[in-house]
Amino acid sequence: MVDTRGQMKIQQMAFMLIAVTLLFVFVGIFFLKIILSDLNQSAEGLEEKNALLTVARLADSPEFSCGSSFGTSRSNCVDFDKVMSLSEIPERYSNFWGVEGISIQRIYPSVEGICTTGNYPDCGEINLFSDEGVGVSNFISLCRKSEQEEVCDVARITVYYGGDYE
Amino acid sequence: MLLGSLFIMEGTMNKRGQEEIVGFALIIIIVAVALLFLFSFYIKGNDGESAESYEVGSFVQSALYYTTDCEDFLGNFSVQELISECKAEERCSDGRNSCEILDQTLRDISGSSWQFGSDRPVSGYVLNVSVDGLELVGIQEGIHEGNFRNALQSISSRGDSIEVSFRVYFK
Numbered sequence: 368m369v370d371t372r373g374q375m376k377i378q379q380m381a382f383m384l385i386a387v388t389l390l391f392v393f394v395g396i397f398f399l400k401i402i403l404s405d406l407n408q409s410a411e412g413l414e415e416k417n418a419l420l421t422v423a424r425l426a427d428s429p430e431f432s433c434g435s436s437f438g439t440s441r442s443n444c445v446d447f448d449k450v451m452s453l454s455e456i457p458e459r460y461s462n463f464w465g466v467e468g469i470s471i472q473r474i475y476p477s478v479e480g481i482c483t484t485g486n487y488p489d490c491g492e493i494n495l496f497s498d499e500g501v502g503v504s505n506f507i508s509l510c511r512k513s514e515q516e517e518v519c520d521v522a523r524i525t526v527y528y529g530g531d532y533e
Numbered sequence: 534m535l536l537g538s539l540f541i542m543e544g545t546m547n548k549r550g551q552e553e554i555v556g557f558a559l560i561i562i563i564v565a566v567a568l569l570f571l572f573s574f575y576i577k578g579n580d581g582e583s584a585e586s587y588e589v590g591s592f593v594q595s596a597l598y599y600t601t602d603c604e605d606f607l608g609n610f611s612v613q614e615l616i617s618e619c620k621a622e623e624r625c626s627d628g629r630n631s632c633e634i635l636d637q638t639l640r641d642i643s644g645s646s647w648q649f650g651s652d653r654p655v656s657g658y659v660l661n662v663s664v665d666g667l668e669l670v671g672i673q674e675g676i677h678e679g680n681f682r683n684a685l686q687s688i689s690s691r692g693d694s695i696e697v698s699f700r701v702y703f704k
Contacts, residue, residue, distance in 0.1 A: 372550070375550075376553075379553070379557050382557070382561075383557075383560065386560070386561065386564045387564075389564075389568075390564055390567060390568065393568060393571050394571065397571050416587060419587045419588055419591075420587070423587075423591070441598065442594065443591050443594050443595060444595075444598065474642075474645050474646050475599070475641060475642045475645040475646065477645055505587075505588055505591050506588065506591040506592040506594075506595045506646065507591070507595055508594070508595040508598040508599070510598070516608045516609065517600065518600045518609070519595075519598045519599055519600045519611065520599065520600070521592075521595045521596060521599050521642055521645070521646060522595070
C-alpha cells in the first residue's frame with residue numbers, strides 16, 4: 368500500500384516535470400519565432416527600401432528627371448528625351464553613378480524593341496551601359512513631349528549592380 | 534478501539550490521495566489551456582502580413598501620371614485628371630464615357646504591371662479610387678489571401694480630394 372502510493376507520487380512528479388518542461392520549451396519557441404520573424408522582416412524591409420531608394424534617387428537625378436518640363440515638378444518621373452540623348456553617349460557616364468547598368472522598360476502601353484534614334488519613340492526598352500548583374504527595379508513615369516503636348520507612360524527602371532550586391 | 538482508529542487513518546489517507554489527484558488534474562488542465570493559447574497565437578501570427586510598400590506607392594504615382602486617350606479641346610487627360618472628369622460625369626471629345634475609359638485604363642495598367650498566376654509571385658490585387666468618399670473605380674483581380682503590400686495616395690485635383698489605394702497579394 369505504501370509502495371503503491373510512493374510510485375504514484377513519483378509518477379506525478381515525472382508527469383509534472385515533463386509538462387513544465389514542455390511548457391517552457393513551447394514558450395521559448397514561441398518567443399524565439401516572434402523575435403526571429405521581426406528581425407527577418409526588418410532586414411528584408413530595410414534591404415528593399417535601401418535598394419528602391421537608390422533607384423528612386425537615380426531616377427530623380429538631373430540627368431534623368433523630368434524636372435519642371437511637364438508643368439509641376441514630379442517625383443519618379445523620367446524624361447524619355449533625356450534618356451535617349453544619354454544612350455547616345457554612354458561612355459561619358461559609364462562610371463558616373465557607380466552602377467553596372469541602367470535599363471528602362473515601357474510597361475504600359477507595351478511596345479517591343481530596343482530604342483534607337485531610328486525608331487524613337489515607338490520602342491519599348493533602353494539599355495544604358497550594360498544589363499548584367501543584380502537588378503533592382505522600380506516603377507516610373509516615362510514622359511516625353513509630343514507636338515507641344517506631354518505624353519507619360521508607365522515604365523520600370525532597373526539598376527544593375529555587381530554580382531556581390533546582395 | 535484499535536480497529537476504529539485504523540479505519541479513520543485509512544479514510545484520511547484516501548481523502549489526501551483524492552486531493553492530490555484533483556490537484557494534479559488541475560495542473561494538467563492549466564498547462565493544456567496555456568498550450569492551446571500559445572498555439573492559437575502561433576496560428577494567428579501566420580495570417581496575412583501587410584506592409585506599406587515604396588514600390589507599390591511608385592506604381593500608383595506613375596499610373597496617375599499616365600496620359601490617357603481621352604481628350605478635350607486642351608489635350609489628353611492624365612489618369613489623375615480623368616478621375617475628376619469622371620466625378621463631374623464629363624465625356625471625352627469623341628463622346629466616350631470618361632468613367633469607362635478610366636476603369637479600362639486602370640485595369641490595363643494594373644494587368645500589365647502586376648501579372649499574376651500560378652507561376653508568378655503575385656497572386657492578385659485590389660485597386661480602389663474614390664473622390665470625396667465616393668468610390669469611382671473598384672478593381673479586384675486574382676486571389677486575395679496571404680501577405681500583401683499596399684499603398685494609399687491622397688491627392689487634391691481640381692478641388693476634389695482623390696484617394697487611390699492599391700494592394701498587391703503575394704504567395
